Amino acid sequence: PDQVLENGTVVKHLYPTGIFWKENQSFIINFDESEISLDNKKILKIESQKASILNASGTLQNSPYWYTIPNNTDEYNRVADVTQFTDSLTKTGYTTERGFEYLPELLKVTYADDANNSVVAEPNSNSTEAEDTSEVAASNDEISNDNIAPTEEAVNPIDNGDGTYIASVVP
Structure with missing residues (x-):
């Protein structure tokens, strides 16, 4: 379920339908509209199990992108x-x-309902803050991790040479 923070930002855990990076152009994460609608939303932060990326450059066809x-x-x-x-x-x-x-994995998406509001995610911080630097979101420690699946497996894709891949999961 969605988690609405005190400042009105929303946190949702979901799997993307695709993750792509065309170097010298943009990085894109595709989400299914039946899972989340990103129309008029401002993407503040997307977190994987090991890293995060802040403040998307924009959203096109339900897909946040970074130039x-x-x-x-x-x-x-x-x-x-x-x-x-x-x-x-x-x-x-x-x-x-x-x-x-990239292999889709469970991501934690934090967004604001109004694409034109002043909330931004600050680097090296566990919170999202407004431009006036007042704290506007709860820290990640306060957010439930109950819906996060463990990602201890390693996936080793093998190129078949014909444009397809075999992916085996190694525990």
Whole structure:
């Protein structure tokens, strides 16, 4: 179930339908609209079991994205953030159209209902804060982890050479 924090932000645990990074363009996480609707939502933080990525550049077709244009020196260059996050994920393949593909895993998504509000997630913090730096969300320690599945398995994808993969789970 969704958890609504004191400041109105919402926390939801769910599996994405796809995770893709086309380098020199953008990193995208696809979510099924029957699981979550991200229309007019501001994505503050997405957490895997080992890493997190903050403040999506935007959302298109129910998919938060982060720009990764390396020649830019502003908000369009989130390469370091995306690299840090994807290093915690299992890479499953590459296509010219979508770039690197990653194995979907249970993610914790924190978002605000109004895409134009001033709530942002702060780096190196367990909370989301407004631009005036007043605390507006509970710390992660206060959020129930009851719905988080253990992720101790390692997935070893094997390329069949024909564009398909075999993935075996090793406990």
